[in-house]
Amino acid sequence: MKLDTDAIRTIAAFVKVTGIQPRDCMSTEDCIYFLVDPDKMTLAIGKSGSTVSRLRKIFHKNVKLFGYHDNALDMIKGMIPGTLEIKLENGYAMVSVPLADKSRVIGRRGSNIKAIKAILKRHFNVEDVKLRA
The missing domain is CATH 3.30.300.20 (K homology (KH) domain)
Known part of the structure; x- marks a missing residue:
């Protein structure tokens, strides 16, 4: 890095x-x-x-x-509190969050989710993160 x-x-x-x-x-x-x-x-x-x-x-x-955590699952759980389910497949993460928390996770103009994606890509080669409510 x-x-x-x-x-x-x-x-x-x-x-x-x-x-x-x-x-x-x-x-x-x-x-x-x-x-x-x-x-x-x-x-x-x-x-x-x-x-x-x-x-x-x-x-x-x-x-x-x-x-900071040594694996992507724990890292996602720490970065996105209230995570219900996480699926990691082929460099992509599908994260389920409560509907009430989705806009907070995304952030204004997508700033939070962009930062989360960049950090996960830099440390764990996770290409993309998709949110599901």
């Missing part, structure tokens, strides 16, 4: 604020996503979300943290 200079700077700022080395980071125009080891998640969030709030002020963007 190759990181550009902006990603390296973003990770350096994250480490400086949290003291935690993220596994990966991905930035969109309105949000930055970090992959963190699950056992370090509480440190990364901070007391009452104070660390995430500081990161938001530094980056002037929303900040989302996901726990």
Whole structure:
């Protein structure tokens, strides 16, 4: 996995604020996503979300943290809470979520689902993620 200079700077700022080395980071125009080891998640969030709030002020963007897992199924479950069923076949993931959660998973202008797809492709070669309600 190759990181550009902006990603390296973003990770350096994250480490400086949290003291935690993220596994990966991905930035969109309105949000930055970090992959963190699950056992370090509480440190990364901070007391009452104070660390995430500081990161938001530094980056002037929303900040989302996901726990990193070694397999795609656990990763999807961590990134899409409330998942009912996951089918992984030939590099494609079919994820069933409650109808009430579908729009939140997709995000404004599809930003969340695009980030989830990019992270899964980068780490597990999952070509596409389809949502079912």
